[in-house]
Amino acid sequence: MxxxxxxxxxxxxxxxxxxxCSLVNASPPPPDDWTPRxxxxxxxxxxxxxxxxxxxxxxxxxxxxxxxxxxxxxxxxxxxxxxxxxxxxxxxxxxxxxxxxxxxxxxxxxxxxxxxxxxxxxxxxxxxxxxSRMVVAAHDAPYDTCAELVEAGEEEPVTTGSSGKTGADALVVAEFEKNGGEFSVVPYGSTGEVLTGLLGGQIDAAPAGAASVKPYLESGDFKALCTLTGERYDDPLLGDVPTAREQGLDAEVTxxxxxxxxxxxxxxxxxxxxxxxxxxxxxxxxxxxxxxxxxxxxxxxxxxxxxxxxxxxxxxxxxxx
Missing domain, CATH: 3.40.190.150 (Bordetella uptake gene, domain 1)
Structure with a gap:
């Protein structure tokens, strides 16, 4: 099949x-002063x-x-x-x-x-x-950092969500697996669906864009484990979240x-x-x-x-x- x-x-x-085929044969090459219309x-x-x-x-x-x-x-x-x-x-x-x-x-x-x-x-x-991406978990999750998340994945697979098999979320999982953790990935159609899955307890942690997770951090529903940025965000709230490298992980996603x-x-x-x-x-x-x-x-x-x-x-x- x-x-x-x-x-x-x-x-x-x-x-x-x-x-x-029609595009290739439709017209002669445009002039040097070409502009779209x-x-x-x-x-x-x-x-x-x-x-x-x-x-x-x-x-x-x-x-x-x-x-x-x-x-x-x-x-x-x-x-x-x-x-x-x-x-x-x-x-x-x-x-x-x-x-x-x-x-x-x-x-x-x-x-x-x-x-x-x-x-x-x-x-x-x-x-x-x-x-880039941040990684978040429920406010009462048993880990407070990405280093602890990866360590938990060394014991048994941690369930996480991903909004695509080849995008930024997948890169986060790949980086964490290179650092020794093991993850079971639940596929979703969008970042919003990933965060809804985390809210509903279907997954243990989630990578997502900073702008998407910020409201959940402000409400207290989620806690931030780390960012995958080279440097911390220049933001009053997100600036307190350490990078994965600050936590000793060789992981960065751009x-x-x-x-x-x-x-x-x-x-x-x-x-x-x-x-x-x-x-x-x-x-x-x-x-x-x-x-x-x-x-x-x-x-x-x-x-x-x-x-x-x-x-x-x-x-x-x-x-x-």
Whole structure:
């Protein structure tokens, strides 16, 4: 029997063969002074409501605020932990009016699964943010630190949740297992579902984004065990939470969020979008997003973003080896 991931990818490929052909043969190469006009798609390969969807809508709003003669519309095409959307986007080759809002799973998914793409099949534009994770547990859990959580996992598997098999939550579990703990992972569809599972006692601990867990820490429902950041958060509440490295664990998780174009776009199209995305990142919309979601601002573009992805991929190969 074919796996659900393979079946979803087959359906995506069948649905995009004809559009891919029409794009390649539709028109001559654009001029050097190319600018987009009309509707521009911003594809996100996950369902509405998650971190990837939010970042896509922030980037779309920031670009639309430039009032430059185009309108960016977010399109969600979820399935297969991102595989369906990314496979579909391959059919946009050469289309300067198509953008992809992606993150770390674009590196990790091809490492773990047989999919018809890697990050090298797209054109890096701008990495606009970095994100990490915190680990939380119920307020009455028997451990107070991530070091104690890993130690408990050395005795018997600790049950934790994950909002994806290849994203930031999975990276946290992989890092903790490299430090000697053993974990039984319950899959969920979103971070919200993971935290609901922790509230209901279905899991013992949960990795999640800082902005998502902060309200539960303020209410006293959860306690923070550690962050997976390089340094503590610059936040009145979260700044008191030590990093995993401070607790003696060799563990750190950083995920990237960025914008890519299809393969085959021209240099003029690539440069136009790099300049426009960077202009949008000077907006209050972008700044509020970074502050509210407790992200690290980033501005890595073009060839530098390409080199970053190469280095990051090597790191992920080591994590999931």
């Amino acid at each position: 074919k796996s659900p991931l393979r079946m979803a990818l087959a359906a995506a490929s069948a649905a995009t063969v004809l559009p891919g 009309g509707s521009v798609s911003a594809l996100v390969a996950f369902a509405p409501g998650g971190g990837s969807d939010r970042s896509a809508r922030v980037i779309a709003e920031s670009l639309n605020e430039l009032d430059a003669g185009f309108n960016v519309n977010v399109e969600n095409k979820e399935g297969g932990s991102g595989a369906v959307g990314w496979a579909t986007f391959m059919a946009e080759e050469g289309n300067g009016n198509a953008l992809l809002i992606a993150e770390t799973a674009l590196n990790t998914l091809p490492i773990l699964y047989d999919v018809p793409f890697t990050y090298r099949d797209f054109t890096p534009l701008v990495m606009f943010a970095q994100d 995920i990237w969020r960025g914008v890519l174009a299809p393969a085959g776009v021209t240099e003029a199209q690539r440069d136009y979008w790099i300049d426009s995305i960077r202009a949008g990142m000077r907006s209050d919309t972008y700044r509020d997003y970074i502050e509210t979601d407790l992200l690290l601002p980033a501005d890595v573009a073009g060839e530098d973003f390409d080199a970053y992805l190469d280095d990051y991929d090597e790191e992920m190969q080591e994590v999931f080896r």
